[in-house]
Amino acid sequence: MTDLAPALALDRSGLPADGAPAAIIVARDVADVQAAVRRARAERLVVVTRGAGSGLAGGAVAGDGALVLDLSQLDRIRSIDAVDGTADVEAGVITAHLDAAARAHGLFYAPDPGSVGISTIGGNIATNAGGLRGAKYGVTRDAVLSVDVVRADGSLVRLGRPTIKGVTGYDLAGLVVGSEGTLGVVVAARVRLLPIPRRVATASAFFATLEDAADAVAAIARSGARPAVLEILDGETLGAIDALEGSALRARGEALLLAQTDGFGAEEEIAVVTEALSAAATHHEWTADLETAATLLHARRQALPALERLGRPVIEDIAVPRSRLAEAVRGIRAIAARREVPIYVFGHAGDGNLHPIIVVDPSLDELPAAAVEAADDIFALALELGGTVTAEHGIGRLKREWARRELGPEVVAVHDAIKAVFDPDGILNPGAAY
Amino acid sequence: MTDLAPALALDRSGLPADGAPAAIIVARDVADVQAAVRRARAERLVVVTRGAGSGLAGGAVAGDGALVLDLSQLDRIRSIDAVDGTADVEAGVITAHLDAAARAHGLFYAPDPGSVGISTIGGNIATNAGGLRGAKYGVTRDAVLSVDVVRADGSLVRLGRPTIKGVTGYDLAGLVVGSEGTLGVVVAARVRLLPIPRRVATASAFFATLEDAADAVAAIARSGARPAVLEILDGETLGAIDALEGSALRARGEALLLAQTDGFGAEEEIAVVTEALSAAATHHEWTADLETAATLLHARRQALPALERLGRPVIEDIAVPRSRLAEAVRGIRAIAARREVPIYVFGHAGDGNLHPIIVVDPSLDELPAAAVEAADDIFALALELGGTVTAEHGIGRLKREWARRELGPEVVAVHDAIKAVFDPDGILNPGAAY
Structure with a gap:
C-alpha cells in the first residue's frame, strides 16, 4: 500500500x-x-x-x-509426548508442521485455520485462530495449555498449566490467547494433541438457494450428529472456484454444504447428517473415500484464492447464533443489493461463522465508499442478530471501532486496565486487539 | 467446626x-x-x-x-435453544437440572462434577469444575460462552461472547471462570450444550496393582481411542465401596479402571480401549447395556461417601501428565508408608487427575500432623512430576500456600494486579483463588 x-x-x-x-x-x-x-x-x-x-x-x-x-525463526518443535497428548513448540512453528509431526505419533493438532500451511502457532495464538474443524474441536484457545511470554519488561514467564486439567489461579494463558501481542510476546506454548480419528466421512449437498442451505444447517444441529466440519458456500463463490479450478460446481446448485464427520462412527454419523439435510437439498451424496473428500475440501480452501483473482477481497468474519443463519444470509443479500457491491458468502456454518467477502477494484488506493458502507452494514447485522463482528480473524487494527461497539465502554475500560497490568508503558502492539 | x-x-x-x-x-x-x-x-x-x-x-x-x-434462589433456566446448542441459566441452577432440561431437547450439558446432583452452575463456574467426562468433553470453562457479573461497584456487566465462536477482545469470561468469586459475582451464564451421544459403551477392568492400571491408562492414550470417561480406583477404595454397597469389587483385583466411550462408534471404540488395556489387566469386560454401566459408575460415585463412613476424608486433587501416572501412584504409596497414614486413591485417570484421600479421625478438632505432612508431600510430588496441586476442586482457602508455590511470585503479582482491576477495595472473597 x-x-x-x-x-x-x-x-x-x-x-x-x-x-x-x-x-x-x-x-x-x-x-x-x-x-x-x-x-x-x-x-x-x-x-x-x-x-x-x-x-x-x-x-x-x-x-x-x-x-x-x-519470530518465524523460532521454529523448533521441542517435544511431543504421545501418552500425555501434548507438544511443546516455539512460536514460529508453521501450524501444518506441528500437525504433521503429531501425526507421526498417531495424534493431530486440531485447530486448522485456512492459513494452516503458512501461518504460525504464535500467530494462531495471537488471534485465537479458528478453522474448518472448529465445530467439533474448538479453536486455538481450546488447544493451548500454557504459554511462555516475554513481558513488557523483558522478563520471561510461563502462564497456564502444565497438565490437560488444572485450576490453580486465574486463566492467564487463556487471557493471552487472542490478545494479539498486546499483553506480551508469546515465544513458546504447550498445546494439546488428540488421537487421529480412525475414520472420516464426507458429504456434499447442493441447494437451490443459500437460505435452503442455512435451513439444512439448523436441521443438522437438531439431528444429534456433530460434524467436525460443516462448511457453506454460495453460488457466486462456487462460480469463482469453477473459474479458478475448471470445476463445474455452480452448475449443480446455488449453494453447497460440505460436512465431514470423524471418529469410530463416522459413516453412521454422516448418514444422520445427510438424512437431516435431505429435505432442503436438491442433491446430496457422501463418501468415505479420502481422495474424494480431499478434492471437496480443496475446493473449499480455494474460495479465497478464487476471489483474489477477481479483485481485492475485503474479508468479513461475523458469527451469529446458528438459528439466525438464514436471516444473516438474507440480510447480506439485501446489503449487497442496497449498496450495489458484489458480496460472496462462505464460512464455517457449524459455528454460525460467515465470511462475507466484498470484492473491490484492486487498482484503487482506498476502499470505495459503498464497500465501506456495506462492511459497516454487515457488522451491524451481526450485532443485531445477537452475533459478533469477528469469529476467528481478530480485531487487529481493522475492526477496532466495531469491537468497541460490540464490547461497550464499560468492558473496554476493563480491557484498558488489564492492558495496563501487563504493559504499563503501552509498548506492546498498541492499537490492536480491541 | x-x-x-x-x-x-x-x-x-x-x-x-x-x-x-x-x-x-x-x-x-x-x-x-x-x-x-x-x-x-x-x-x-x-x-x-x-x-x-x-x-x-x-x-x-x-x-x-x-x-x-x-445465590441458590436464582435458579431459573431462562432459555434453551436446540439449534444454537446454548442455554441461558441463572447461577443457582443445579447442574443436573440443567442437564435434564437440555436432554428434553436432545442435548446434554457436558461438565459433570461428582457433585452434579447438588452443586450449582454458579459454583461450577466459580471453581471451573471438572468431572467424569472431562477427558473427552473438557471442564466448565470449555462450556461457558458468557457470564453476567455483578461487579464490585454493584454494576452488572456481561463478559464473553454470545456465539459459539468469537474473538472480540480479551477472554474475560474465561478469566472469571475459576476465579472463585474474587473478580465479581456471577449471576447468570450462557453455556454450550452438545448433542446426546447416540450410543454409550462401558468397560471395566481389574488389575493386580494400581501401577498396572496406570500403565493401562498410558496404553489407552496410545491406542487412538478417546474415552469420555476413564476412572481409576485403588483396592482400598474398592474395599470401602464394598463395605457401603455390599458389592464384591475388591475380590476381583487391587485396582479398577472404568472406561466409557460414546458417540456413533462407541462399541468399536470400547473394543479398542479393552484391547489396549488387556495386556495389563487380570480381567476385563465391556457392555453396551446402560443399566450395567450405571451400576459401575454408581460404584465410582460412591467412592467419597464410602470413605466418609471411615472418618473425615481430606481430599486431594492433583493432576500429573498421564505419562507420570504410575510414578505418581508409587509416590503416593511411599508417602502413605512414610507418614503412616491411610491414603485412598481414585480419580479421573484420563486427565491424569488423582484424588488421594487421607482419612483422619473425625473426633479430632485439628488435622493430625502426619496427615498435614502427607498432604504436603502429595502436593510436592505433583509439582515434582510436572503437575498441578489442583486439577478441578480449586484453591479456595485450603491450598493458597501451595498455589503460590505452583505459580511463583511473579505470576502471583499478576494475579494481584488483575484482582485490583476488578475489585479495587478487595471486598470480593479475599483470600480465595490463589
Missing part, C-alpha cells in the same frame, strides 16, 4: 502502514526476543510481533516508530 | 470459619445481588458468594465480618 513499508511491516489484511518501522529484528532465540523488548522499552518504540504475516485484520501492521519483531 | 458459624458460612471442605459472618443474604434476583454488593462496599464487609455450599476447597467459607451472599 505504501512504498515506505517493507513486507515485514504488513500482513494480509490489505491495511497500509503509516510510515516505515524504526527497526526490524528477526529473533533467533528467546534471548533475542527479550533483548528486543528491552531495547524497545529503552528507546520508547512499540513492539509489533509477527509470525508469518498471514493475519487478516492488521494485527501485525507496523507503522512509524515501530520495532518489528519477527 | 465452630459453634459460631452457621451452615451457610461453610462448605464441604471441612475448613472452619474464623467467627460468624456479619450478614447472610439470600438473593431472589439480580437486583438483590447488586444491593448486597453495594451494601458490602458501603459497610466495608467482604462478600462471600455461595451456591450449594458443595465446594471442597473452602472457597465459600465465610468468617468474621463477611456478608454471605447465597
Whole structure:
C-alpha cells in the first residue's frame, strides 16, 4: 500500500502502514526476543510481533516508530509426548508442521485455520485462530495449555498449566490467547494433541438457494450428529472456484454444504447428517473415500484464492447464533443489493461463522465508499442478530471501532486496565486487539 | 467446626470459619445481588458468594465480618435453544437440572462434577469444575460462552461472547471462570450444550496393582481411542465401596479402571480401549447395556461417601501428565508408608487427575500432623512430576500456600494486579483463588 513499508511491516489484511518501522529484528532465540523488548522499552518504540504475516485484520501492521519483531525463526518443535497428548513448540512453528509431526505419533493438532500451511502457532495464538474443524474441536484457545511470554519488561514467564486439567489461579494463558501481542510476546506454548480419528466421512449437498442451505444447517444441529466440519458456500463463490479450478460446481446448485464427520462412527454419523439435510437439498451424496473428500475440501480452501483473482477481497468474519443463519444470509443479500457491491458468502456454518467477502477494484488506493458502507452494514447485522463482528480473524487494527461497539465502554475500560497490568508503558502492539 | 458459624458460612471442605459472618443474604434476583454488593462496599464487609455450599476447597467459607451472599434462589433456566446448542441459566441452577432440561431437547450439558446432583452452575463456574467426562468433553470453562457479573461497584456487566465462536477482545469470561468469586459475582451464564451421544459403551477392568492400571491408562492414550470417561480406583477404595454397597469389587483385583466411550462408534471404540488395556489387566469386560454401566459408575460415585463412613476424608486433587501416572501412584504409596497414614486413591485417570484421600479421625478438632505432612508431600510430588496441586476442586482457602508455590511470585503479582482491576477495595472473597 505504501512504498515506505517493507513486507515485514504488513500482513494480509490489505491495511497500509503509516510510515516505515524504526527497526526490524528477526529473533533467533528467546534471548533475542527479550533483548528486543528491552531495547524497545529503552528507546520508547512499540513492539509489533509477527509470525508469518498471514493475519487478516492488521494485527501485525507496523507503522512509524515501530520495532518489528519477527519470530518465524523460532521454529523448533521441542517435544511431543504421545501418552500425555501434548507438544511443546516455539512460536514460529508453521501450524501444518506441528500437525504433521503429531501425526507421526498417531495424534493431530486440531485447530486448522485456512492459513494452516503458512501461518504460525504464535500467530494462531495471537488471534485465537479458528478453522474448518472448529465445530467439533474448538479453536486455538481450546488447544493451548500454557504459554511462555516475554513481558513488557523483558522478563520471561510461563502462564497456564502444565497438565490437560488444572485450576490453580486465574486463566492467564487463556487471557493471552487472542490478545494479539498486546499483553506480551508469546515465544513458546504447550498445546494439546488428540488421537487421529480412525475414520472420516464426507458429504456434499447442493441447494437451490443459500437460505435452503442455512435451513439444512439448523436441521443438522437438531439431528444429534456433530460434524467436525460443516462448511457453506454460495453460488457466486462456487462460480469463482469453477473459474479458478475448471470445476463445474455452480452448475449443480446455488449453494453447497460440505460436512465431514470423524471418529469410530463416522459413516453412521454422516448418514444422520445427510438424512437431516435431505429435505432442503436438491442433491446430496457422501463418501468415505479420502481422495474424494480431499478434492471437496480443496475446493473449499480455494474460495479465497478464487476471489483474489477477481479483485481485492475485503474479508468479513461475523458469527451469529446458528438459528439466525438464514436471516444473516438474507440480510447480506439485501446489503449487497442496497449498496450495489458484489458480496460472496462462505464460512464455517457449524459455528454460525460467515465470511462475507466484498470484492473491490484492486487498482484503487482506498476502499470505495459503498464497500465501506456495506462492511459497516454487515457488522451491524451481526450485532443485531445477537452475533459478533469477528469469529476467528481478530480485531487487529481493522475492526477496532466495531469491537468497541460490540464490547461497550464499560468492558473496554476493563480491557484498558488489564492492558495496563501487563504493559504499563503501552509498548506492546498498541492499537490492536480491541 | 465452630459453634459460631452457621451452615451457610461453610462448605464441604471441612475448613472452619474464623467467627460468624456479619450478614447472610439470600438473593431472589439480580437486583438483590447488586444491593448486597453495594451494601458490602458501603459497610466495608467482604462478600462471600455461595451456591450449594458443595465446594471442597473452602472457597465459600465465610468468617468474621463477611456478608454471605447465597445465590441458590436464582435458579431459573431462562432459555434453551436446540439449534444454537446454548442455554441461558441463572447461577443457582443445579447442574443436573440443567442437564435434564437440555436432554428434553436432545442435548446434554457436558461438565459433570461428582457433585452434579447438588452443586450449582454458579459454583461450577466459580471453581471451573471438572468431572467424569472431562477427558473427552473438557471442564466448565470449555462450556461457558458468557457470564453476567455483578461487579464490585454493584454494576452488572456481561463478559464473553454470545456465539459459539468469537474473538472480540480479551477472554474475560474465561478469566472469571475459576476465579472463585474474587473478580465479581456471577449471576447468570450462557453455556454450550452438545448433542446426546447416540450410543454409550462401558468397560471395566481389574488389575493386580494400581501401577498396572496406570500403565493401562498410558496404553489407552496410545491406542487412538478417546474415552469420555476413564476412572481409576485403588483396592482400598474398592474395599470401602464394598463395605457401603455390599458389592464384591475388591475380590476381583487391587485396582479398577472404568472406561466409557460414546458417540456413533462407541462399541468399536470400547473394543479398542479393552484391547489396549488387556495386556495389563487380570480381567476385563465391556457392555453396551446402560443399566450395567450405571451400576459401575454408581460404584465410582460412591467412592467419597464410602470413605466418609471411615472418618473425615481430606481430599486431594492433583493432576500429573498421564505419562507420570504410575510414578505418581508409587509416590503416593511411599508417602502413605512414610507418614503412616491411610491414603485412598481414585480419580479421573484420563486427565491424569488423582484424588488421594487421607482419612483422619473425625473426633479430632485439628488435622493430625502426619496427615498435614502427607498432604504436603502429595502436593510436592505433583509439582515434582510436572503437575498441578489442583486439577478441578480449586484453591479456595485450603491450598493458597501451595498455589503460590505452583505459580511463583511473579505470576502471583499478576494475579494481584488483575484482582485490583476488578475489585479495587478487595471486598470480593479475599483470600480465595490463589
